[in-house]
Amino acid sequence: MPACARSQARYSRSQKGISYVHTGDLVISADFGTSGVKIGVVDDTLTLLKRATATYPLDLAPGGHAEQTPDDWWAAFARGLADLRKDIPDLHDRAGAIVISSQMCGLVCVDEAGHALRPCLTWLDKRAATIGQDLIGGFPSVLGYQVGKLARWLRIANGAPAKNGMDPTAKMAWIAKHEPEIFARTRWFLDVKDWILHRATGRFTTSAESANMTWLLDSRSGRQGWSSTLTKMTNLPIEKLPEIVDADEVLGTLTPQAAAELGLNSALPVLGGTSDVTAAALGSGEVEDGALHISAATSVWISGFMPGRILNVPSSYATISSGLGYRPLLIASQENAGSAMEWAVRVSGGTTSGESLAGAFDDMGAPVPDDPYFLPWLAGERVPVDNDALRGVFHGLGLHHDARALRRAAVEGVAMNIRWSYSRVIREKAVRTDGPISMVGGVAGNAAFAQTVADTLNRPVRVGETRHAGVLGTATLAAPTMGWADTAFEAAARLRAHSSALYTPDPTRVEQLEARYQKLDKIRKDILRSYRH
Structure with missing residues (x-):
């Protein structure tokens, strides 16, 4: 050896x-x-x-x-x-x-x-x-x-x-x-x-x-x-x-x-x-100031290390002190991602265990213009609107919509909900928007979802370690002690080379999803107004 x-x-x-x-x-x-x-x-x-x-x-x-x-x-x-x-x-x-x-x-x-x-x-x-x-x-x-x-x-x-x-x-x-x-x-x-x-x-x-x-x-x-x-x-x-x-x-x-x-x-x-949040950040490999990653599992958060404290009260996100020298770590959390997608499969008659769940999204069929819209607030929401009382919505359902249409709507709805948060976070001066954004977590391994996120954000998505980013990110903390690297951040940066796939935006889908996002934005605003009465 x-x-x-x-x-x-x-x-x-x-x-x-x-x-x-x-x-x-x-x-x-x-x-x-x-x-x-x-x-x-x-x-x-x-x-x-x-x-x-x-x-x-x-x-x-x-x-x-x-x-x-x-x-x-x-x-x-x-x-x-x-x-x-x-x-x-x-x-x-x-x-x-x-x-x-x-x-x-x-x-x-x-x-x-x-x-x-x-x-x-x-x-x-x-x-x-x-x-x-x-x-x-x-x-x-x-x-x-x-x-x-x-x-x-x-x-x-x-x-x-x-x-x-x-x-x-x-x-x-x-x-x-x-x-x-x-x-x-x-x-x-x-x-x-x-x-x-x-x-x-x-x-x-x-x-x-x-x-x-x-x-x-x-x-x-x-x-x-x-x-x-x-x-x-x-x-x-x-x-x-x-x-x-x-x-x-x-x-x-x-x-x-x-x-x-x-x-x-x-x-x-x-x-x-x-x-777990710092471990996922390290596991994403994105450790430069302002670089973001998405951690998508049962819930989802957008996160990244920042050069200083950030606080956005209206949009309910901020930095916390990470466990490494109190370095600020931005966290913008949303309640529903994999949980909403799994729910959509279950209520549409699918099986939600193991490979059966993954297969349900592999066999969704091609999107069609009148697919329903979905707001995935099944357990409330946190960013950019903090309201435990919010609940999910399907909009535009018709008699012709089948199980596959509901699943397409769920995937698209979660991706668009991420964009809703992302659109607020990227307004911060310290946040970088150049190059691919990394995505880790169990849901990141779903190819249809990863591609939809890339198309919705109009930004390449680099999928890293899907189910074990936390374990690998945690391991980087031992790198200085083991003599593998001078710092945990140096070790974590090497994990970018562990990426399993890169999803580039499809121009046609980007245009289609932009139009649907603008329509969904109006629906969302109407729904949110109803909660104020």
């Missing part, structure tokens, strides 16, 4: 004196989502050699209850690693680092020893909606926010908690009101990855993205860190918030217990980790 492939993992100067002696040529990268974990083994070319998945339950109940048991995440991690060791028997010795990413906006309450005091309130949990409104409200108000509070939040954190109560800040306040004994016993409030990393290393830490999404972080340049002004304003104790570390910082090595449970070497270094 070449010497470079067996390079010794190493700490950078930011590692605060932590040291270890261990060599290895592979990185274990894990992406913890809402329903399961994806684990990959990656080499120095950022090639995904082997992968495994393991699921865990999500406890849903009436009233907005959406919880998970943290031990289930760990058990799934162990199962997935056991599967990988079957494919790579010497993984124990060859692993040089371990790094994870996860869903954001969860809340795990732990005691001094790190034991979870109750199940995690996941990002989906909506029980804090009323408390969330109390947290942000008051007189005088604008859009439901007390003016003084809103001004402080926007100035310090570059955003504010959502009115739906799904942010960690509202969840903390909900625990304080409804479970005061748990609140009193809580030593640390952790996000999903934070709990997993504590289980692995014994340290209590978080990343800048997770901190930012509590809206208790001062994200201003030169002042980054927990804000005493915002914690006092929300009556939340700053001492319960963990240390913020960089995503590529080595926290330490696996504890002996964690190593035994995972079947790995106790000398294995563990990095600080990141969120």
Whole structure:
């Protein structure tokens, strides 16, 4: 094996004196989502050699209850690693680092020893909606926010908690009101990855993205860190918030217990980790300032690293602090993409599992001029109009329209909804519009959809890693430690070479879709007006 492939993992100067002696040529990268974990083994070319998945339950109940048991995440991690060791028997010795990413906006309450005091309130949990409104409200108000509070939040954190109560800040306040004994016993409030990393290393830490999404972080340049002004304003104790570390910082090595449970070497270094949005951004390969990518899965977001903070209140998007040096990361999220397309297949009599779902879009037939229009707001919308009450619309249905017409409308409608957001984002001076735009995520692998996005945006679409961008993006965080690159960004830029397809706009379809977009824009405005009455 070449010497470079067996390079010794190493700490950078930011590692605060932590040291270890261990060599290895592979990185274990894990992406913890809402329903399961994806684990990959990656080499120095950022090639995904082997992968495994393991699921865990999500406890849903009436009233907005959406919880998970943290031990289930760990058990799934162990199962997935056991599967990988079957494919790579010497993984124990060859692993040089371990790094994870996860869903954001969860809340795990732990005691001094790190034991979870109750199940995690996941990002989906909506029980804090009323408390969330109390947290942000008051007189005088604008859009439901007390003016003084809103001004402080926007100035310090570059955003504010959502009115739906799904942010960690509202969840903390909900625990304080409804479970005061748990609140009193809580030593640390952790996000999903934070709990997993504590289980692995014994340290209590978080990343800048997770901190930012509590809206208790001062994200201003030169002042980054927990804000005493915002914690006092929300009556939340700053001492319960963990240390913020960089995503590529080595926290330490696996504890002996964690190593035994995972079947790995106790000398294995563990990095600080990141969120799913930063992982996807790195996995897209688009890491230059102003370069955008689209991450299209169940939902969809347009994102990109920016040279400074951006805040667009009317269109409901902003930058958050990424886990790498607080570098601003723009996120413009929309609720419905793959979920809306899958729904269209299901209600039109199709099968929504695996290859059957993909085949439903391969056999849509050619578009026709009187195809129906579709607004995919099945679960509300966020950008550029933030309204949970919005619902989906088919417009122009006729007796002659069949299942294939509905599916064509769904694909086109999601693509045009992306354009609606994209048209706002590209107005920002820092955003680049030259060259192809990268698209990752499971829906990006749908050729019909990718081509429709290219035609709708009138911009080439480069499809990168479709289902494993998060795993690969997470792996880039270990590149400096492994000696593969000087920075995670340098490593991530190499992923552009991993693109699987390039879709160029078809001039005829561009013209057709432009006319349909203008018609849909009028329909959309009429529908939005109806929600104001």
